[in-house]
Amino acid sequence: MSPSQPLLSPDSSAVSMQHQWLPFTPNREFKDDPRLFGSARDQYFYDLDGRPVLDAGSGLFTTPAGHCRREIADAVHAQLLELDFTPSFLRAHPKSFELSNRLVELLPAGMDKLFFVSSGSEAVDTAMKICLAYQRARGATGRSMFVSRERAYHGVNFGGVALSGMVNNRRAYGNVVHGVVHMRDTWMEENRFQVGQPQHGRERADDLLRLIQLHGAENIAACFVEPIAGSTGVLVPPPGYLERLREICTAHGILLVFDEVICGFGRTGRPFAAQSFGVTPDLITMAKALTNGAIPMAAVAVGRHVHDTIVDTAPDGAIEFFHGYTWSAHPVSCAAALAALDIYRDEKLFERAHAMSGYFLEQVATLRELPVVTDIRGYGMIAGVDIQSDGVPGRRGHLLQKQLFDAGVHLKTTGDCAILSPQFIFEREHIDKTVDIVRSTLASFEA
Structure with missing residues (x-):
């Protein structure tokens, strides 16, 4: 398609392309050949x-x-005519609680608290704050560091960029948030052309132990990993790798966070990769397929022990977790997510x-x-x-x-x-x- 065509072009009076700045796109090239x-x-x-x-x-x-599912469109339409928006600050609506209940049915046992946001990037930054709030609530105020991995992708907000281990995502903004250190990724030459879990690399989980020995467990709040590192090119964990991370985190009081923005909702054959690999983290981030992509929405699933520590140690009448977004648990997003979950279940x-x-x-x-x-x-x-x-x-x-x-x-x-x-x-x-x-x-x- 030529950019001079009238439907959409840089200079057309019908619909001009000159004003939008596209994300993750070489814009001049795209507009020359859209x-x-x-x-x-x-x-x-x-x-x-x-x-x-x-x-x-x-x-x-x-x-x-699949695209343009009538069930989701109808649910969104009905919701817009019934309740188009409500704040989640000091107010709520029934569908947000219904959605929480439905998600708990899919999540690993004990992960039964949900905090709703609007994107995977927001979910990651929210999870980082929850980890810090948990450590402070239990008196471990020195735990402010995070461990992530090379070749990781955790969104584009400042916290997620700091966690990320892909150089082009970090190059300009990755050092704004300090206190993040990185383990090696799990790609190994000897695992080339292996589908499924690769044979080699379990020992790389001990990189976490090495970082604990270097920085002190008393300074580390959480370890963030994608069960399968997705955006970097699908790095599958070897057998025992995630299990070893869980073991080290538990032994040293470090929270384990699975970023399942890509893996969640069936991509690994189970509701979440945590279940596919048999390892339960303390928090799970989710987004993308939560609404089948129809409406922006994301969430953080939080283990009951983490939630209760934060909430139960706060003074009566106080806001236990000073965080949230205008669009948290948006009623239209909740309606879309519930319809998507129905499709996943029924089909x-x-x-x-x-x-x-x-x-x-x-x-x-x-x-x-x-x-x-x-x-x-x-x-x-x-x-x-x-x-x-x-x-x-x-x-x-x-x-x-x-x-x-x-x-x-x-x-x-x-x-x-x-x-x-x-x-x-x-x-x-x-x-x-x-x-x-x-x-x-x-x-x-x-x-």
């Missing part, structure tokens, strides 16, 4: 000409139940994801035959395919996602890694089509 969606339905986006683009990225890990989409994952990973693994492919990793319904750099990190990956769009597939790339995270309503034919298009597109890249 790629636009005009509509969506089920497994597909459609461009402005009505050409279908298979959504192999579930939007942005957001939309596993057994988490179970469907679990059943489909074997075939999905088998098909993605066939891409290793391509000379340009340097590694493949995956678990459940998410996989990462690394391609050989052309000497400028990320340039080939950026070109790949544009060429895939033109060929009829949408997915996310990070650097030189293609991340496939298909919708749970995909049939085998959609997986086959996705892999075939990825294969034919990659075949044009020189190794």
